[in-house]
Amino acid sequence: MSELRKVLGVLGYPITHSLSPLMHSRAIHALGLNYLYLPFEVLPDQLGSAVYGLRALGFRGASVTIPHKEQVMQYLDEIDDDAQLIGAVNTIRVEEGKLQGFNTDGYGFLTSLKEEMGEIPEGKRILLLGAGGAARSLAVHLALAKAKEITIVNRTPSRGEQLASHLQDRIGFFSVSSRPLNHAVLKEYLLRVDIVINSTSVGMKGGGEFPFPYHLLSPDHVVCDIVYTPLETELLKRAKEQHARVLPGLGMLINQGSLAFEIWTGKKFPVEVVRDALTAELAHRQA
Numbered sequence: 380m381s382e383l384r385k386v387l388g389v390l391g392y393p394i395t396h397s398l399s400p401l402m403h404s405r406a407i408h409a410l411g412l413n414y415l416y417l418p419f420e421v422l423p424d425q426l427g428s429a430v431y432g433l434r435a436l437g438f439r440g441a442s443v444t445i446p447h448k449e450q451v452m453q454y455l456d457e458i459d460d461d462a463q464l465i466g467a468v469n470t471i472r473v474e475e476g477k478l479q480g481f482n483t484d485g486y487g488f489l490t491s492l493k494e495e496m497g498e499i500p501e502g503k504r505i506l507l508l509g510a511g512g513a514a515r516s517l518a519v520h521l522a523l524a525k526a527k528e529i530t531i532v533n534r535t536p537s538r539g540e541q542l543a544s545h546l547q548d549r550i551g552f553f554s555v556s557s558r559p560l561n562h563a564v565l566k567e568y569l570l571r572v573d574i575v576i577n578s579t580s581v582g583m584k585g586g587g588e589f590p591f592p593y594h595l596l597s598p599d600h601v602v603c604d605i606v607y608t609p610l611e612t613e614l615l616k617r618a619k620e621q622h623a624r625v626l627p628g629l630g631m632l633i634n635q636g637s638l639a640f641e642i643w644t645g646k647k648f649p650v651e652v653v654r655d656a657l658t659a660e661l662a663h664r665q666a
């Protein structure tokens with residue numbers, strides 16, 4: 380009898396626009412693996428049932444996305460150190476009946492920063508826009524990677540304060556401060572940072588705008604956006620005009636997926652095949 384297909388999926392709400400099914404299905408196909416990856420729309424009040432369902436139905440694992448990354452932790456049996464420090468899980472593996480949680484977002488970002496820009500956070504002054512779930516995984520990894528200084532700017536100042544306290548209390552990283560997101564603050568900090576990272580949803584279609592003094596960007600800045608729809612956000616476009624070096628969000632998406640794929644399958648992710656497929660899909664969506 381042939382071996383049962385191993386099933387993977389992504390749990391989120393809403394889920395229709397997720398690129399994860401395309402990304403992982405391409406990788407599975409390219410490597411000829413006996414796996415299947417599907418999207419699942421899971422309402423917040425069904426999250427526990429859905430997670431236990433992964434185990435009951437013999438799934439190999441799942442990706443976890445908005446808005447479930449924090450809430451999902453309570454249903455898992457084991458959570459790795461990284462995810463524990465971040466306080467969020469984006470990858471579940473079912474191993475001998477145990478639900479294990481991981482977080483590959485911070486790794487995805489740092490890998491993209493290193494491979495595409497040749498940059499590491501060590502010794503760098505960083506301006507982090509946003510203090511949500513994505514910001515949290517980036518901030519923790521930037522702190523662990525010995526950034527010199529992290530300034531968090533967020534529209535809701537209390538959330539920025541919380542993230543700054545998290546870095547201090549959980550990681551012992553004290554070169555962190557939090558400021559409100561406004562023109563004056565951005566103006567003040569742009570003059571003294573090396574790397575600017577947008578981890579908010581601003582830049583996505585309908586995602587609002589920044590009070591951003593784009594003219595202060597310079598060739599000395601590295602400007603990163605975790606938004607990947609569109610591939611080139613307004614921030615990146617304006618940064619390029621100022622001759623800053625820019626890092627689009629697609630690389631982070633691919634690298635976080637790459638580590639998750641290895642966690643489930645033990646196989647190396649076919650990065651180039653996946654990058655081509657996603658670039659084509661995003662160009663198609665934009666057209």
Ligand code: ATR
Nearest residue numbers: 509510511512513514534535538579580586587588
């Ligand atoms: P994610 O998990 O993708 O980070 P999130 O936790 O909802 O999602 O966080 C979204 C981030 O984008 C937050 O930092 C949010 O700012 P608030 O904490 O003030 O809500 C930020 N954000 C969303 N829309 C924004 C806008 N129009 N202007 C500025 N910041 C915005």
